[in-house]
Every structure is written in C-alpha cells, then in structure tokens.
Amino acid sequence: MVTSIARKAVLCAALGLVGLATAAxxxxxxxxxxxxxxxxxxxxxxxxxxxxxxxxxxxxxxxxxxxxxxxxxxxxxxxxxxxxxxxxxxxxxxxxxxxxxxxxxxxxxxxxEDSAFVLPANSPLLKATDQKALLAGLAGKTVGVQSGTTQGAFLQKHAPELKLKSYETQDQMQMDLSAGRLDATFSEVTPQSQFLDTSGKGKFAMADAVIKSSADPEILGQxxxxxxxxxxxxxxxxxxxxxxxxxxxxxxxxxxxxxxxxxxxxxxxxxx
Structure with a gap:
C-alpha cells in the first residue's frame, strides 16, 4: 500500500511538471x-x-x-x-x-485611414480646394514618402510631375522636411497629425484636401x-x-x- 501511494505521488508530481512545462x-x-x-x-x-x-x-x-x-x-x-x-x-x-x-x-x-500632405505653414497649397488642384500645385516640387507605402505608389500614378523622395522611416522623412530638403510629405493622417502636434507644431500644417482611400482603392487599399x-x-x-x-x-x-x-x-x- 505504501509503495502504491508513493508511486501515485510520483506520478502526480510528474504530471504536474508536464502541465507546468506545457503552460510555460x-x-x-x-x-x-x-x-x-x-x-x-x-x-x-x-x-x-x-x-x-x-x-x-x-x-x-x-x-x-x-x-x-x-x-x-x-x-x-x-x-x-x-x-x-x-x-x-x-x-x-x-x-x-x-x-x-x-x-x-x-x-x-x-x-x-485617409492620407494627407503636410507643407510649410505659409504654403498657399494648404488651402487647395481639391485633390486635383493640390497635385497640380505640387508639380516640380519634392515630396517625401515612406518606402514601400501605398502613398508612394499613388503619387507615382497620379502626380508623375512631382519629384518623389523615399525614406525608410517617417522620422527620417520629417527630419528632411524640417531641414527644408522637402517641399511636402505625404502619409496617413494619424502619423502626420502626431508630427504636427510635436516637432512640426507651428512650422507646418496639413492640407485641407485630404486624400480618401476611395480616390484610388486599387492603390490606397480597403x-x-x-x-x-x-x-x-x-x-x-x-x-x-x-x-x-x-x-x-x-x-x-x-x-x-x-x-x-x-x-x-x-x-x-x-x-x-
């Protein structure tokens, strides 16, 4: 009987350890x-x-x-x-x-999520009435996008006249905007808004003409x-x-x- 009880105890302990190992x-x-x-x-x-x-x-x-x-x-x-x-x-x-x-x-x-341009706070393009007017006003200007994003693909298709510059990160892109090496940046509204609430506050602003995904769902997505x-x-x-x-x-x-x-x-x- 003692031996049987001892065996059961050992078995229960072993099963308990297996359970702990599985959970871990x-x-x-x-x-x-x-x-x-x-x-x-x-x-x-x-x-x-x-x-x-x-x-x-x-x-x-x-x-x-x-x-x-x-x-x-x-x-x-x-x-x-x-x-x-x-x-x-x-x-x-x-x-x-x-x-x-x-x-x-x-x-x-x-x-x-929608996309938007950020430009210097004194840019007349901030008040462009629609997407067509905004993109036309950016012709020949240098616009930053993040590499591999839908925003870059959108501009390649709809605004081939502007100069597109790609960056690995948002921070790098926004640093170049702050340093005057870009005329504008194009990204999703939320990271652009965060930039405008922090290091870009007072110096830059978001264009009124926000680019909806419905503007080109094939590129900008669902x-x-x-x-x-x-x-x-x-x-x-x-x-x-x-x-x-x-x-x-x-x-x-x-x-x-x-x-x-x-x-x-x-x-x-x-x-x-």
Whole structure:
C-alpha cells in the first residue's frame, strides 16, 4: 500500500511538471512590425514595441491564447520576410491592396485611414480646394514618402510631375522636411497629425484636401489589415474571428482613441 501511494505521488508530481512545462511553452505568435511609424508602431527606449498596432497584436494574441513576440524591421522588408516565414503576421499599419494581395493574404481590415500632405505653414497649397488642384500645385516640387507605402505608389500614378523622395522611416522623412530638403510629405493622417502636434507644431500644417482611400482603392487599399502567409489559412480564420470580436467588444475603439487623440478608426463594416 505504501509503495502504491508513493508511486501515485510520483506520478502526480510528474504530471504536474508536464502541465507546468506545457503552460510555460505556450505557442508564440511572431508579429512583424516596423517600429518607426508613430502612433501605429514604435519602439521605446527599452526596446518594447508600443503603439496602436502593438495593442492590436497583444489583443489578438490574448484571444488566441498565445504569446506575442514582435520582430522589428524596415517596412518594405516586411512582406518578403512574411513570405519567408520569419514571422506569422504583419501588423504595421499596412493597407490591404490588390497588389499586395497577389503575394500575401490579409485579415479583415480592422481599421480605416485617409492620407494627407503636410507643407510649410505659409504654403498657399494648404488651402487647395481639391485633390486635383493640390497635385497640380505640387508639380516640380519634392515630396517625401515612406518606402514601400501605398502613398508612394499613388503619387507615382497620379502626380508623375512631382519629384518623389523615399525614406525608410517617417522620422527620417520629417527630419528632411524640417531641414527644408522637402517641399511636402505625404502619409496617413494619424502619423502626420502626431508630427504636427510635436516637432512640426507651428512650422507646418496639413492640407485641407485630404486624400480618401476611395480616390484610388486599387492603390490606397480597403483599410488596414494584418498580413498573413497565403499558405496559413487556419491562422487567417482565427485572426479574422479575433479581430471581429475585438471590434465588436470595443477593444479596437478604446486603443484607437488612446493613440489617435480620441479618433475611432475601427472598421465596423468589416464584420457585418
């Protein structure tokens, strides 16, 4: 009897250790992000990824009962790295476009975002009445965009007369604008607004003519989504379900309002 009890105790202890090991080795979801696109994705002094997309990533991981691990690298290298299986998802303010969808899959677009030009505060183009007038006024001028973005592709198609200069990060682009090496920058509204609230305050302003995604949905996309390897259909289904739940329960709204000054970028239409 003593021997039997002892054996049971040893067996229970062993099973307990196995349970602890399983819990400790919970599956990890590797997420590629840029880390230099505030307030969507930033890296703080301790190397921690923060921002709206970091919140979205952590919330998805929680829904899937997985651990998050962020992999930070240049935006234009995210899709090739996803194709090479260096991570499972891309969550980095990435617009869902037909061109990108040729090589990767996308989740439902969990957020929507427009694009805008930032120019010197005394520029007469700030009051351009529409997109056509604004682009015509920029002909021959140097405009900064971030490399690999839909904004760059949009200007190549719709404003070939302007001089386009690409940058790896938003910070580099905005530094050149501040130094007078650019006449304007073109990016999504939220990072442009953050620049105008910080280092660009008082010196630069956003043009009244905001460029809607509907201006060219083929290039500017259908909203912001998570990039997924085309072969990983099971993960796509899980991420879509998680994102819809996060939109419907207000998690996306809460994070959006926190990072974007009270603005809700949640794409409610994606889950109807």
């Amino acid at each position: 080795s919970a599956a990890t979801l590797k997420i590629g992000t840029e880390g230099g696109y505030p307030p969507w994705s930033m890296v703080d002094a301790q190397g921690k990824v923060t921002g709206f997309d970091a919140d979205v990533g952590h919330a998805v991981c929680k829904k899937l009962d997985m651990k998050c691990r962020f992999v930070v690298q240049a935006f234009d290298s995210l899709i090739p790295s996803l194709q090479a299986d260096r991570f499972d998802l891309v969550i980095s303010g990435m617009s869902v476009t037909a061109e990108r969808a040729k090589v990767i899959a996308f989740s439902i677009p969990y957020a929507t 909203g912001i989504g998570a990039g997924i390897n085309k072969n990983n259909t099971q993960l796509k289904a899980k991420v879509d379900k998680a994102l819809c739940e996060l939109i419907q329960d207000g998690t996306i709204k809460q994070s959006s309002q926190k990072w974007f000054g009270g603005v809700d970028l949640s794409n409610y239409a994606a889950c109807k």
